[in-house]
Amino acid sequence: xxxxxxxxxxxxxxxxxxxxxxxxxxxxxxxxxxxxxxxxxxxxxxxxxxxxxxxxxxxxxxxxxxxxxxxxxxxxxxxxxxxxxxxxxxxxxxxxxxxxxxxxxxxxxxxx
Amino acid sequence: xxxxxxxxxxxxxxxxxxxxxxxxxxxxxxxxxxxxxxxxxxxxxxxxxxxxxxxxxxxxxxxxxxxxxxxxxxxxxxxxxxxxxxxxxxxxxxxxxxxxxxxxxxxxxxxxxx
Numbered sequence: 286x287x288x289x290x291x292x293x294x295x296x297x298x299x300x301x302x303x304x305x306x307x308x309x310x311x312x313x314x315x316x317x318x319x320x321x322x323x324x325x326x327x328x329x330x331x332x333x334x335x336x337x338x339x340x341x342x343x344x345x346x347x348x349x350x351x352x353x354x355x356x357x358x359x360x361x362x363x364x365x366x367x368x369x370x371x372x373x374x375x376x377x378x379x380x381x382x383x384x385x386x387x388x389x390x391x392x393x394x395x396x397x
Numbered sequence: 398x399x400x401x402x403x404x405x406x407x408x409x410x411x412x413x414x415x416x417x418x419x420x421x422x423x424x425x426x427x428x429x430x431x432x433x434x435x436x437x438x439x440x441x442x443x444x445x446x447x448x449x450x451x452x453x454x455x456x457x458x459x460x461x462x463x464x465x466x467x468x469x470x471x472x473x474x475x476x477x478x479x480x481x482x483x484x485x486x487x488x489x490x491x492x493x494x495x496x497x498x499x500x501x502x503x504x505x506x507x508x509x510x511x
Contacts, residue, residue, distance in 0.1 A: 327503035
């Protein structure tokens with residue numbers, strides 16, 4: 286089954302404790318991206334990757350890192366989480382930026 | 398960068414009525430305009446998209462129109478049903494990003510009452 290998976294689905298953590306949210310897709314897509322969703326603000330892109338070893342900043346990259354060592358995986362790293370990073374995070378993949386984005390199930394992160 | 402504005406933020410209709418959601422974009426080089434539907438507690442899913450070389454596209458009860466001169470595009474849902482209740486997001490992909498980033502509107506919550 287074609288899918289995008291994210292782990293964990295829910296995470297409560299404390300300020301400053303490094304965390305990683307994993308994202309994996311099995312559709313051989315070249316384009317992958319991370320979004321955060323906040324009430325009233327819609328979906329905002331954090332980082333994207335057009336291919337292996339190629340990553341670039343989206344609209345709200347501050348406080349986040351990503352890596353793309355393999356085509357199927359695109360982890361999101363918060364080196365020192367802060368409460369303003371409390372949000373719902375979605376990973377997405379597609380063949381290109383201008384094709385259908387397939388979203389993962391979301392990760393709800395709470396930073397206290 | 399690209400700026401996408403979406404209106405209205407909420408829309409309530411009676412079952413069977415039509416619903417229209419409008420978006421405007423800032424980058425005249427934008428060439429791809431998808432619409433996503435997000436049901437409560439679920440992930441966004443593409444429902445229809447349009448590219449800049451066409452003015453209208455239809456898929457059963459939904460349609461999207463694009464006016465490149467005015468830089469706006471709209472989602473039209475006819476004969477609405479309760480299962481159409483969801484948040485709808487428009488998006489565009491701008492030329493100033495090298496056509497590599499998708500910018501979303503802030504969403505429209507559509508409520509269809511039986």
